[in-house]
Amino acid sequence: MEETVPGTEAAQIPRQRGASLLEAAVRYAEERHWDVFPGTWLEAARGVQRCSCGATACAAPGAHPARADWAAQATGSATVARRMWQKQPTASVLLPTGRTFDAIDVPETAGFLALARMERMGLTPGPVTQAPDRRMRFLVLPGAAAKVPDLAGRLGWSPSGLDLRACGEGAYVAAPPTRCGAWGAAVQWACPPTSANRWLPDVEELIPALAYACGRER
Template identity: 30%
Template sequence: MDIWTYQSVEYVTVAGESWLASASEYPRSMRALWESRPWAPTVLPCGRVFDVISMPAVFGRAVLDELWASGPGCGPVASFRGRTLLFVQPGAAPRLRTLLAWEEWAREVPPLLCHGQGDAVTVPPIQRMVDAPVSPGQGAGRWIVAPDSREPWLPGAATVLWACVRASRAKTQPEVSEA
């Protein structure tokens, strides 16, 4: 039996695949590529359908926890080469970069890479082989929250900024023991 026909452990829905493909200048070609090689990572441009905020993996986990604990949650999120890739609204990357430039935020938040118009990012495969190794920082990356709709909710710059600030402050708060 062909290993590519097994049910994937991590996958992007058909609607999510359509959304991702719409970021490409040639969406039909992108979908054809994924049909023939669903396990291959892909490079997609930012700025049209989404921007991407890339952050260190551990900090990214804390930011995701803040996004889910304090409200709206998040849209698609991937892990690639030891970094968390948070998909955000188009235009949010340069806005977040500007907001983070304020001295009061820059001290608390680790360096973030804000990918917007004119940038491109490598996104994980739309499917992962069942037997593929999952080792942090290695391979083609993986989806933490896979795209599952044609119009996923994407956070804006202000939402991401406050999640980053809360995550960095929580990290620096001394633990209080209950006596």
């Protein structure tokens, strides 16, 4: 039986466990109106997971665009998404940033510290992914990439001194249940998409907790 994230409406976004990549891609487009596009995937070779791109030193095995025109390929149509993953069922599910959301990329330890701080502050984060590279991506309203340096500076932090990166136009994030990395572990939701976080926060709401957590990690 398929596991679903409680609290979402109608066709629920499935959890990473037991959900197919095709199902997840279709539901991201259908429920959240997020653009999606298929990326590379992992292939077993001599007991080792390698990226389908063929590069022996791939920087993001199984989780990067498979085509140079990926930005034009990304679609918000569930019908088109279904067709793309039917052609390649093992393709990673990638979400372009700079459209319906930007993403704030931080180390995993800083991300959990920031989530705990947000809870104490009464803030509701948007969806947050937790990836095998031990990084977390906080989804926020578009435009965050342009705001982060100034916001961090106003809080007394040097943006170059923080391990915090804003992903905007021209970038992307891997979504659950994509499997990537040398061990083929799955991207997961640290904070899953629900009806409660359908409206994404502005980066201004989250940056104090995120900058503080990254500063502590530094």
